[in-house]
Amino acid sequence: MPILLAIAGLAFLALIFGPQLWIRRVMTRHGTERPDLPGTGGELARHLLDEADLRGVTVELTGDGDHYDPEARAVRLTPQHHDARSIAAVAVAAHEVSHAVQHARGEPAFARRLDLVRRLVWVERLASVVLLLTPVVFLLVKSPALAVLQIAAGLALLGIRIAVHALTLPVELDASFGKALPALTRGRYLSAGDLPAARSVLQAAAYTYVAAALAALIYVARWFRVLRF
Numbered sequence: 001m002p003i004l005l006a007i008a009g010l011a012f013l014a015l016i017f018g019p020q021l022w023i024r025r026v027m028t029r030h031g032t033e034r035p036d037l038p039g040t041g042g043e044l045a046r047h048l049l050d051e052a053d054l055r056g057v058t059v060e061l062t063g064d065g066d067h068y069d070p071e072a073r074a075v076r077l078t079p080q081h082h083d084a085r086s087i088a089a090v091a092v093a094a095h096e097v098s099h100a101v102q103h104a105r106g107e108p109a110f111a112r113r114l115d116l117v118r119r120l121v122w123v124e125r126l127a128s129v130v131l132l133l134t135p136v137v138f139l140l141v142k143s144p145a146l147a148v149l150q151i152a153a154g155l156a157l158l159g160i161r162i163a164v165h166a167l168t169l170p171v172e173l174d175a176s177f178g179k180a181l182p183a184l185t186r187g188r189y190l191s192a193g194d195l196p197a198a199r200s201v202l203q204a205a206a207y208t209y210v211a212a213a214l215a216a217l218i219y220v221a222r223w224f225r226v227l228r229f
């Protein structure tokens with residue numbers, strides 16, 4: 001029985017952390033400097049945006065993970081992608097520019113995702129409140145059943161985040177394979193030999209949010225242990 005539990009525990013951890021480890025490995029493997037590439041990720045992003053007639057969209061540095069911000073209309077890239085010449089930098093830049101294109105074209109799937117992600121902020125706040133109040137309610141009511149119910153409710157709310165990112169994966173896959181890969185091929189920014197590597201980076205970029213949402217479950221569990229009663 002303990003062996004079965006250990007196996008179940010390991011499988012659970014692999015499911016939660018596996019995707020994030022895989023993304024990090026792909027980005028590192030294809031993040032090596034390639035002086036032969038025509039430009040940095042930041043330069044390519046600017047070029048692709050201009051080509052798409054999106055001169056109003058800015059390209060900025062961020063320490064907060066590569067993303068497109070629809071409120072500020074900004075493509076934000078981390079230093080290792082903004083300032084580097086690597087396959088990872090070029091592919092990630094093209095992926096984020098593709099979100100700006102989806103936004104500018106008013107693509108319905110992008111608009112739906114934006115709406116869902118905005119609502120998610122409230123779901124996450126509610127989850128935090130439910131989880132934070134668990135020890136307080138337990139001290140007041142002394143009901144373990146109620147505490148378990150509260151933790152389950154909190155985690156279920158966090159599960160909504162995973163569901164939203166999984167359901168909106170088509171928007172990410174379109175950014176990677178419907179737009180970024182064709183743009184990189186069309187403009188000959190990468191040689192044919194580099195395309196398989198670009199493809200893995202684009203795959204990893206598409207799964208970033210699902211992976212982060214899965215890993216968030218464990219962070220909450222760890223945070224919760226600190227509040228153990």
Ligand SMILES: [Zn+2]
Nearest residue numbers: 172175205206
């Ligand atoms: Zn994306």
